[in-house]
Structures are given as C-alpha cells and as structure tokens.
Amino acid sequence: MITGRTRVFGIIADPVHHVRTPQVMNDYFAAHRVDAVMVPLNVARGDVETVLEAVRRLPNVGGLIVTVPHKAAVVPLCDEAGEQARLIGAANAIRRTADGRLVCDMFDGKGFLGGLLAQGIDPKGQRVLLLGAGGAASAIAFALAGHGVAALTIANRTRDKARDLAARVAAAVPSCLATDGPPDPAGHDLVVNATSLGLKADDPLPLDAGALERGTTVAEIIMQPERTALIEAAEARGCRVHAGRHMLDEQIRLLAEFLGADRAEAA
Template sequence: MNITGTTRVWGILADPIHHVKTPQALNPMMAARGVDGVMVPMHVGAGELAAVVSAVRHVRNLGGFIVTVPHKTAIVALCDEASETARRVGAANCVRREQDGRLVADMLDGKGFVAGLKREGIDPKGMGVLLAGAGGAANAIAFALAEAGVKRLAIANRTKAKSDDLAARLSKAFPALPVTTEPGGVGGYDLVVNATSLGLREGDPLPVDATGLTSGQTVAEVIMQPAETALMAAARARGCRVHPGKPMLECQLDLMADFLGMRA
C-alpha cells in the first residue's frame, strides 16, 4: 500500500476498536480495484461521536466511514440523508461523504446477514427465530429476516422498551408476521441469533440461556472477533449448528465499497 498526498481516506468508527475486520477486507479490495485509498480504524466513544462526525464533514479527502458498535443507531440523526432501509430500521452502518460535506447513511447489515446465512445453506424462510438484541444491527437483521419470510420472530433484549419498539415497527411493516418480546426459553426456535455485543469481551455473560439449546437448532452470531464466542462454544457442545459472524461482513463488502464510492 502506497499512501501519498492524493490518497482518499475512509474510516471505521467503533468502541472498542480492536475487533474490527472491515479494513482488512476492504483495503485489499480497493487495491484490486485500482483505488488510491485506505481504510483506517477510528476509536470513537459514544460521547465523542457527534463532535467527530461534525469534524469529518470538513475533511476533503474523506470518502466516508463504516459505523459499528455502539454507534449504529445514533449515527442516523447526525447525517443529512438516510436510505429507506436506514430510516425504517433506525440505524446505519455506512456513511458516505459527498463533495459538499453532506453525509448520507445506509444500513447493509440485514442484507449481509441473510445473504451470509444463505451462502452457508441456511434459508431462514419458514423458520421460527429468536433474536437477542434490539440495537442497530438487531433492527436491521429483524427487518431482513421478516423480508426473507421467517415464520415467527421473538425478540429478547435487556431493555424491554427497545424490544417493544422494534416489535411494534415490525408488526406495522409485516402485519402477518407473529412477533413477540416474551420469547420464553431458547427451545422451540429453529434459529437463535445473537445480535448484541455480548461475547465481544472476555467474561461477558451469554446473551441467551444456552442450557435449553438442542441439536437441530442453528445458533448464529454477528460478532467476528473472537471467531468462536462463548455462545457458539456452548451451542456446539449441545449439538447445534453454529454460524459465525464473519459471513455477514463478507456478504456486504461489495455493497459497502460501491456505496462508499471506492472506485478508481
């Protein structure tokens, strides 16, 4: 990689930052496309997000940035424009900077998650799904799973007001889909999805009670580092099929690059 005065810059905003994998994927992709650009990690806490976003509007060689935990929900209100998907789910993971400094947001996590499942031979159509989480990624995944034709969807979240809000918006958009925020145990679901950040740090509690998992169920993660979370290990020990977080990223890389303007 040869960085010069003409190199365009993209960032990824997160807190913590050590686990991010997107630069390792998009930098080689830019090189292959002949793009004079680089993506760098940007460690930004929740309290500093608004100030950072305001400042980067004035960075003329900045093409945009990826947004991950914990900023996916907060970023939408800080942008000038948002895609229909980002508005509907109330979260975004990609922000493009236009030449005049305007910021445009989109959310690709849901498309990437469902595409990642299907790539590995897991079709969520007709499945009963338990979704842990009601944050930005969880919102995107919930809507994408509904669009993919799941049979029913249960949402488990520590802050019930957030899961109730997500359930209400899902029910409005998909009135025929049974949605509950009282999932009970993990048994009886074909697919269990962790869309929280629990598992990112050593010692985190499990996002769901894994003792009720049985063989025949699939347990899916959005976390990419560690490659095998404590939930995945517990599910594997109980005979479940496990689906890691990396396919969600891999299946949206081209979408990210195109949206962010990573072209020669």
C-alpha cells in the same frame, strides 16, 4: 502506494483505537486493486456535525464508516438516508456524492442476512429467536423480517426494548409475526445471538443451551472469539452453527459497494 489520486475513506468512532475495519477494508482495496485508503478518525460526540461538514467540502473523501457512538447521530445530519437507516434510526456508512451530498445507510442487518445466505442458510419462512435488542439486533430484526421470516421472537435483558423493537418490526412488516418473549429456543428454526454476551470468557450463555433442539441453527454475531461458548454448546447439542465472521465478511463487500470502492477504476 497512496498518491494524489487515491480516494480517502474514514471510520469515525470514539474511542477508535480498537476498530478492525481499516485493516479489513484496506486488505479489500488491495485485493481488488482499488486506489483507496481507509483511516481511523477519532471524533468526539459533539464534533460529528463539524466533521460531516468538512467531508462535504473534501472532494477526494469518498465517505465514512460510522460506529459507536455515532450511528444514530449521523442520520439526521445526512441529506438522504436509505430504507434500513430510516427504519432503524441509525446508519453505519455514509457516501459522499460527487456534488458533496451525504447519503447514509445501515448494513448490519443486510450483512448478517447476506452472510447466512452465503453459507446456504435461508431463513425465509422460518421461526427465528433473536437474542438482544440493541443496535445490531435491531438491524438484524428488520433485515430478517424484510426477507420473509415467518415469525420473530425477540428476547432481551431489558424487556421494554424487546417489546418496542417487536412493535416497530410488526408495524414495518405486518406479514412477520414479531413478538417479544423469553430466550427459549423451543420451536424455533434459527437462534441468533445479537447480544454482547460471548465477548468475554466469563460471560454467561445468552440462553439455556440444554433447551436447544437438534434441528435448530445457532448463529453468532460475536466475531472474537470465533468459537464462542454458545457455538460450542450448540455444536455439542448437534445444532448447525454459524460464526460471526460471516456477517463482517459480507458487510465489507456491501460497504465497499455502497461507498463505490468495490472495483478498480477504469484507466
């Protein structure tokens, strides 16, 4: 039941009709008896600044989830950005503090890493092949490097983006050997598909599955379908697989915590 005390959260996107976060977050609020609601807000690119200004002036708005195309635009508009948001230059959550300040951070990478750890897969010290160099891949690259992977090979269709991301990761975390390279899984303990390949049934695989070795773990970030062609091919090669939903599950928990909406308020 929404009452005058209910805290309001929004998710800003354009378009917004396809987002699934409100369903998942509202289920989370109900399960944890948090008096809050999340609603979709269709915000055009040119209106982000105005909407954030409005949020500053609405004390019962607790914050926003941010998605395409606003993740980079919100960072300079907030009063404070967390370490991941500063490193990546993009954020997917904004918290409104009691005095109307806006604090943003990025949870894609932490969500992916937390999802792995929750399933008993610890990439610390491992050699990782990261497929993709877009928004999600960038966040995952910094989170894995920060967690202490030994080496990170980044393979992307647009090679310049892989090269640039590897250079930024190497500069931020010198102990991680970050390079760009081909999508060749040989010699890697963990392969992460952070491209959009796998969303559509006729997408090609993001790598040559015949080159996967039995000891390699293959992780997806695609959530729909849950069993992508890559997951099936990796299983057929005898690899351990890790589905994309674990990243979302962990992100929901982290986002609720960041927004201060992870537990019922004391009566």
